[in-house]
């Protein structure tokens with residue numbers, strides 16, 4: 001019997017295959033792809049491109065096109081690579097982390113009025129689906145050091161209507177998962193890890209993304225590793241859902257069951273309490289190939305990022321106004337997606353907004369991208385009162401407006417890192433001197 005795959009049109013070897021009934025890429029198309037991925041100009045570049053074109057033309061005569069461009073062996077291989085890396089068996093490659101979240105949210109059978117606890121500081125993707133369907137978002141305050149969801153505030157904000165808790169490992173720094181899981185089990189609440197920044201992070205010997213009921217990683221272009229700009233892996237630890245998660249990516253097609261005179265059946269996905277209908281989050285073979293190649297060097301990438309964070313810490317630690325990035329310990333191993341720069345405004349002679357402005361003047365990029373979600377207009381437009389919510393998240397208000405920003409960590413030369421450390425120290429010195 002065929003396995004319950006969602007891989008389309010995979011009818012096996014035939015004389016007349018219908019595996020690829022669309023247009024293939026020709027030499028000209030491929031040259032444009034190469035020129036896009038390896039951009040340049042000038043005589044030397046043009047000469048190299050000509051030489052490559054001659055070889056691609058040769059290859060064209062002796063090669064065959066891949067046959068399938070979507071959901072086939074490369075997607076399976078990327079999922080196997082992710083499984084091996086994470087030590088699990090449920091990795092499913094989807095269009096992005098946001099669609100992975102949707103699968104988890106749909107499994108939870110969320111309905112209007114149900115409550116979902118998200119951290120006050122994250123990216124809009126974390127809350128988009130529950131907000132869109134009329135759930136009540138409850139914003140948990142954050143820990144002042146890690147700026148991750150504070151489990152103690154989650155405990156205060158759980159009600160009988162809470163259906164999900166969504167810890168976000170911001171910047172790749174693991175959330176303290178044990179107390180969150182304990183609360184969730186006690187109250188029969190599902191946990192979805194937003195592991196968008198955290199592919200490869202560890203919490204107490206376990207890989208992040210393998211701890212909650214569901215998790216999703218992002219391979220969007222600005223993450224530590226990417227699958228050609230977009231992509232996500234969704235995982236589950238729910239034994240009854242593992243066999244269905246792949247079908248949840250593609251309408252619930254089931255090739256293991258056929259209905260009369262048809263190639264497959266389509267069935268609803270089993271949800272926590274009732275079935276739900278799956279839609280389409282399919283990914284391409286090219287994206288999957290890109291993901292496999294980068295998963296293979298993820299550890300090296302994390303190590304390089306760690307070295308950059310260690311360097312910044314070594315330069316900044318001596319200044320009492322600066323609170324350097326927590327590098328983790330035996331139990332906590334971050335991915336160093338971003339460097340979290342915090343200051344003590346009293347000692348620095350000003351708050352982070354002043355420092356951000358000074359860094360901008362010194363042409364050092366900071367990334368004020370993760371902030372209080374409840375300030376967005378869309379949240380107000382859905383009927384929330386931002387100022388009332390802010391009163392329930394005092395730490396978030398303090399750290400976002402006064403204490404932290406994020407800095408980039410990767411792809412920087414030693415000179416750039418040195419310049420960044422110098423600029424931060426100089427800027428704080430200026431603030432302290434009131435200039």
Ligand SMILES: Cc1ncc(COP(=O)(O)O)c(C=O)c1O
Nearest residue numbers: 096097098123125196218219220
């Ligand atoms: C914290 C967080 N969650 C979720 C996402 C969404 O990831 P994706 O773009 O893969 O949907 C992002 C992306 O930037 C993010 O930063």
